[in-house]
Amino acid sequence: MMPTTLKQVLAIAFSLTIALFSINTHAQAQDGYTDLIDGISLDGWNIIGSANWVIGKGIVEGNKPSGFLVSNKSYRNFIIRAEFWAESDTNSGIFIRCQDPNKVTAGNAYEINIWDTRPGQEYSTGAIVDIAKVNPIHKAGGRWNTMEITANGPQLKVMMNGVLTVSDARDSKFSEGPIALQSAGGIIKFRKLQIKPI
Structure with a gap:
């Protein structure tokens, strides 16, 4: 006893x-935020394409082109908070409201770009490709950055490191869909990806 x-x-x-x-x-x-990546596994995500994804120490890293991690779930109206690290020549992005989870493009989703050296700088890091030009232009290479993405109906907003880069874009082509993380060249690391429904 x-x-x-x-x-x-x-x-x-x-x-x-x-x-x-x-x-x-x-x-x-x-x-109100939920973690979408845990840095331990890829639970909740599908791998599309030939990119190499490495998971560990709380980080998800893409270090080979070209492909995506695509969420199993679909999202409509939300705020995303992300922390990422990129090289100066990294080509990556966070795609939202993807219409085809097996073939993600800037034409069938909203691509919030992470690409400092994009030939058309107006759609470089912090822009929504072909929807909203970045202003001011931001450079993310070589350090950890924060990004906040708001999608509320047709209203889209992006904040980089506490500064609005897209203040009030409006587009109603895509109302709902999965989220995708891109690895298209260089190294991209995500140590936080959280979402809160609106």
């Missing part, structure tokens, strides 16, 4: 564990 003191200690430890779990759950619920 277990001594009373040990029972009390175990009961207190159990209560503290439950309390901490409740606090964490409450904080996540208040924040």
Whole structure:
């Protein structure tokens, strides 16, 4: 039979564990964001194309062209928060509302670009390709960056490192679809990708 003191200690430890779990759950619920990548596995994602994806240490890295990670789920209205690292010549992007999860392009999704050296700089890093030009132009290469993407009905907004690069684009071609992460050249690393429905 277990001594009373040990029972009390175990009961207190159990209560503290439950309390901490409740606090964490409450904080996540208040924040409203859900993690889309965990840096451990590719659960919830499909690999399209021949890109090489490496997972570990909390990071998802694409280091070979050319392909995508495409979410299993479809999303309509949301805010995405991302943290990414890119080389100066990396060609990547976050595609939203993809219409064909097996063939992702800037023509059948909204591509929020990550490509500092794009020939047409107006659609370089922080722009929505062929929809909204970047202003001001941002360079992401060689450091960690934050990106926030808002898609609410036809209204699209992008923020890079706390600065609006696309303030109020409007386009109604695509209303819902999966999210895709692109690896099209150079190294791209994502250590955070979170979504909150609107």
